[in-house]
Amino acid sequence: MFPGATTDREAASYVVVGAPLDATTTFQPGTRFGPDRVRRFAETYDDYDHRTESDFSALGVHDAGDVRPWDDVPAYLDHLAAELRSVVYDGAVPALVGGEHTVTYAGAKAVDPDTLVVCDAHLDLRDEYDGNPWNHACVTRRCLDDLGVDRAVIVGARTGSEAEWDRAADAGVEVIAPEDAREWIDALDADDAFAGQSVYCSVDIDGLDPAYAPGTGTMEPFGLEPRTVRDLVRAVAPRADGFDVVEVNDRDDGQAAALAAKLLREFAYSHAAAATE
Numbered sequence: 001m002f003p004g005a006t007t008d009r010e011a012a013s014y015v016v017v018g019a020p021l022d023a024t025t026t027f028q029p030g031t032r033f034g035p036d037r038v039r040r041f042a043e044t045y046d047d048y049d050h051r052t053e054s055d056f057s058a059l060g061v062h063d064a065g066d067v068r069p070w071d072d073v074p075a076y077l078d079h080l081a082a083e084l085r086s087v088v089y090d091g092a093v094p095a096l097v098g099g100e101h102t103v104t105y106a107g108a109k110a111v112d113p114d115t116l117v118v119c120d121a122h123l124d125l126r127d128e129y130d131g132n133p134w135n136h137a138c139v140t141r142r143c144l145d146d147l148g149v150d151r152a153v154i155v156g157a158r159t160g161s162e163a164e165w166d167r168a169a170d171a172g173v174e175v176i177a178p179e180d181a182r183e184w185i186d187a188l189d190a191d192d193a194f195a196g197q198s199v200y201c202s203v204d205i206d207g208l209d210p211a212y213a214p215g216t217g218t219m220e221p222f223g224l225e226p227r228t229v230r231d232l233v234r235a236v237a238p239r240a241d242g243f244d245v246v247e248v249n250d251r252d253d254g255q256a257a258a259l260a261a262k263l264l265r266e267f268a269y270s271h272a273a274a275a276t277e
Helices: 031-040 073-089 101-111 136-145 162-168 178-191 226-239 255-275
Strands: 014-019 061-066 093-098 115-119 151-155 173-176 199-204 240-246
Touching: 014 031, 014 073, 014 255, 031 061, 031 093, 031 240, 031 255, 073 093, 073 101, 073 240, 093 101, 093 255, 101 115, 101 136, 101 199, 101 240, 115 136, 115 226, 136 151, 162 173, 173 178, 178 226, 199 226, 199 255, 226 240, 226 255, 240 255
Parallel strands: 014 061, 014 093, 093 240, 115 151, 115 199, 151 173, 199 240
Antiparallel strands: none
């Protein structure tokens, strides 16, 4: 159980769901261990959050456990989306813990957002990778093209194929380079950028520089600092109807999992605080 997720499912405002999919990782596998590892490295965190003056255990968080994957990735994603949609139907916010980034497709399918805000080192705008349209390198493209998400904002992206950069230049995609992330975050409140929109927030842990989160499958240097991603989550959370943190594996001493767990908590604290204003 995610520490502090002590609320019964029927009364929950937030439902944590693990999705240990590890089917298409292209370099270092191990995302199947991500959900359990994130839960484990959350155990040391204090329940109380001074910034919001709230206890995590009082936010109404329930841990529904893992939705175990199988070999048929599209079928698994449909099943996972149905599980997450039941959370949405009950008036709660799904908080998905991956697993490879492909699981974001299921979260977006359940929430049906207008805008997808992604923290990611990679554009993930490939139409296919090695002939597979369900590869984790294609997830943002699948959300745009197959689910009809109107807009994707990719924060921290610093690499992609030529075809991906061409797709990123089209309407409906905005890429925020790591060096521009702070300015974009600071402008969110002033611009009220997502007014009247449903938003889904996805954090691929490789969006952070691998110096901070080495436990991920496809490390990419020159990335975001933890405080920047924390502030991104804090800024987007009040506007979001769903959240995930993905791509944590077991190839480090817990740095990536500890960050992922903290970001999930930051999402819940910030979302709940905005709901009471």
